[in-house]
Amino acid sequence: MEGRKRTVGWGVLALWVIVIALAAPLAGKLGDVQRDRAVDYLPASADSTQVAKITEQLPGGDSTDLVLVYHREGGLTPADRATAAREVERVAAEHPLTSTPRPVASEDGTTLLYAVTSTEPGSDEKARDAFVNDIRETVSGEVGGPGALATDASEVYESLDGPLLYTTVAVVAVLLIVIYRSPFLWLVPLVVAGVADYLSMAVTYALHQGFDISVSGQSTGVMTILVFGAGTDYALLLVSRYREELRRVPRPYDAMTAALRGCGPAVLASSGTVALGMLCLLAADMNSSRGMGPTAAVGVLCALLAMMTLLPALLVVLGRRVFWPLIPAYGSEQKATRRSLFAAMGSSAGRRPLAVLLAGAAALAALALGALNLPGALKQEDSFTSTPEAVAAMKTLAAAYPEMGTQPITLVAPTAGSSGALETARATEGVAKAERGRSGGGWTEISVIAAHPPQSAEETATIKGLRSALGDGVYVGGPSAEQLDMTETNARDRNIVVPLVLVVVTIVLIALLRSLVAPLILVAAVVAVWGAALGIGGLVFESLFGFEGTDPGLALLSFVFLVALGVDYGIFLMHRMREECLNGTEPGAAALTALRTTGGVIASAGLVLAATFAVLVNMPMAQLAELGFVIAVGVLLDTFLVRTYLVTSASVLLGRRVWWPGPLARKPAATPGSEPARESTPVRV
Structure with a gap:
């Protein structure tokens, strides 16, 4: 057998x-x-998504926009200008460009920029990266612009797979060796x-x-x-x-x-x-x-x-x-060596449950206030934790041309109405220049340069003004419009997904625990953890990590992950507590027993999960680092504060009512010849 x-x-x-x-x-x-272009992240219904799709269908396909930046602190010399002109001519000779690049000098004479646009790579990411890298080898200046930023982002994401996997495996291995000995x-x-x-x-x-x-x-x-x-x-x-x-x-x-x-x-x-x-x-x-x-x-x-x-x-x-x-x-x-710690924690929650519950809730509320200090929306050039060439070029441009837009806003309009769209764009406040571009398939591309720096409040107002003035049927896109659409869409998604997650998770918990009160406690606890974790992020993102902004999707993604994963641990604890109650133990004592018996393994699991998400903090993309930090901190708060003290103290306080309206909420009737179920020891509040 x-x-x-x-x-x-x-x-x-x-x-x-x-x-x-x-x-x-x-x-x-x-x-x-795997795709990491902006269009692959964009909201499906946004203007900028339509622009990206339509421009791919225009003659030559999707365009790659670059800015060649020549800079010298003491001022460009005639030799510098001659070198720049020669190198740009070589670029134009080796690659088909949509127009001849013209030099634009800064007022202080320290910087020269050339706008370069080509449809040679089309929408192929590898072709785009090859195109950008070839130009970087050709010119001595810095290469920036949306195309260069996309290439740098693509290279970062491609480099993540190996280090992310190896680091995660190493972290988990070390923790498992310590846990299992x-x-x-x-x-x-x-x-x-x-x-x-x-x-x-x-x-x-x-x-x-x-x-x-x-x-x-x-x-x-x-x-x-x-x-x-x-x-x-x-x-x-x-x-x-x-x-x-x-x-x-x-x-x-x-x-x-x-x-x-x-x-x-x-x-x-x-x-x-x-x-x-x-x-x-x-x-x-x-x-x-x-x-x-x-x-x-x-x-x-x-x-x-x-x-x-x-x-x-x-x-x-x-x-x-x-x-x-x-x-x-x-x-x-x-041996009970590892359980003694959780027995001590449980007894502190059991002796003064109301005081523990109120103190813990106050601490979480205070931490959540830090979310008010979260930096504004993350700009594209601030997405990297290091400074790739494209970001360095954009910073040079921002300093040399403080009052000028340096990347285009792209409009696509029906060809039949493109002349009117062009005139409307030129008349819109904040527009410095607008030129007709390619036409095909019933659409015409119009390139607009704003009078203000990229992703500034003034440029954002210009984009909104263009959309309002042009109306339906004309789409406004480009890098800055994409960031605006991401921010607005994430805000709308939160209003839909957050309630949906809460409803789904609560329904599942009600079905699993056969109670209304216990699921509400768990859900309230994980929501409080999410707020506190975001608040801690608000306190350290800029001051400690130097992040210049917050990823628009951080609040939504961190909420979904922390609620789902936090409830995960709650199920482990409540399942054991319910098992104890079914065996006749009073809920107060059952809560303490559940903590003693599951505390060690839940703590180990929480440490492992937090450590794996903390791996993302060392990744070179701010979006991943911020998400990893918030989830890791939230898991630790959930494991060592909420699950250990708050849920346990709430269960002790409520007693059988924690299982209302299920059968466990009712005190079992005494049977002849048997002693009544042992009540938990009275506690002080």
Whole structure:
């Protein structure tokens, strides 16, 4: 019989080998469909999205706009100007340009700029990058502009995959070694997480091919973090329960069966809740946010599948020896050293629950006020944590031409009405120059230069003025319009997605916990954590990290992730608490018991998840760094403050009412010959 059971483990391993073999061709293609152009992040209904799509269909395809910048602090010499003219002539000779570049000198004579536009690369990202890099090799000045910024961003995202994966694996490995104190055990869940990540890449590619979901560097990076973070959390819960069962059950297969039966429902419920929360992003209009939803859900579900099937099979096949040197012997007792800390925390919440609850809530509210200090919307040139050449060029231009626009605002108008659109654009306040561009397919492109610097308040007012004056049927786009559309669309998406996430998560919790009060406590707690984490970000983003702005999508994405992941841990705690109540323990005592028994593994899981998201803080894109910071801080707050003190103290205070209106809310009637259920010790407030 035992041999047959061991065969089941080998059979599961063989099945996973087949799955990975089938997934390999798809996983390897994910990088080919990853897109990080602005149009791939833009809201689907925005003007700037329509401009990007229409200009791709004009003769020559999408245009690449660059600015060649020649600068000398003491003033450009005649030799400098001659060199610039010669190099620009060479660029024009080697590449087809839409117009002859003309020099524009700054008033102080220190800077010369040439605007260069070409349709040679079209909408092909690799061709665009090659075009930009070739010009950089040709000229001695700096190359900036929207095309150069896009190339620098693309190179950064392409460079993320390796460092992000290696750093995440290293962080998880170190934490698992510390947690397990075994030279072998840590490697098993890490390998399984790697397999899950590989599978998630294949599934994401298949979804892109089948349903055309957006795949970006941001979404694939976050997916990897989720697979390793959430997957390791599930592994910690399973291994912890498996270790307990090995002390009670002689055979590993039976111990694993008992462990899956014990923690499987909570893991399934929590991962399902996280996936449903992520899928709420499908309601967003922002293309990047909408693509993030299914990608993140795929990561969580692949991690769940691997940790609930592949990990158990490996552990059963390897047997007890995988825990060496701390092998859990059959019939032995587990030491309670790690639980003593959470017993002390629980007793403090149990002695004065009202004081603990009010103090914790006040602390979270005070931290949330820091969100008022968040910097304004992040500009394109501030998206990098370093200073690539395109950003350096834009800073040079901003200093040399403080009152002039240096990147075009692109209009597309029906050709039949393009003359009127051109005149209206020239008459709009804040427009310095407007020129007719290409025509084709019933559309005409008009290039507008604003009288104010890019992404300034004045230029933003000019864009809004153009849209108002031109009306429907004429679209206003370009880099600055794209940033404006992203900011406005993220604000609208928050009004739709945030309530949807709250409703979905609350309904799932009500179904799982069979209560109205407990789900409301958990949801209120994670919302408070989100506010506090954003507030901490507001206090440190500019002062500590030097971020000049906040990504427009930060509030929405961090909310979805923190609510979903925070409720994840709440389910683990409440599931154990409900189990204790079903066994006859009073809710106050059940809450403290649940904290003592699950506190260690939830703390370990929280540390792992926070550490994996903290990896994003070291990435060279401000958007990723800000998102990683807020989620990591939120997970730590949730693990060590909210879950440990606030939820526990609220449960102690409410007693049976925490399960209202379910059957656990009613005090069981005493049966003849039995003693009434033991009430929890009265507590002081």
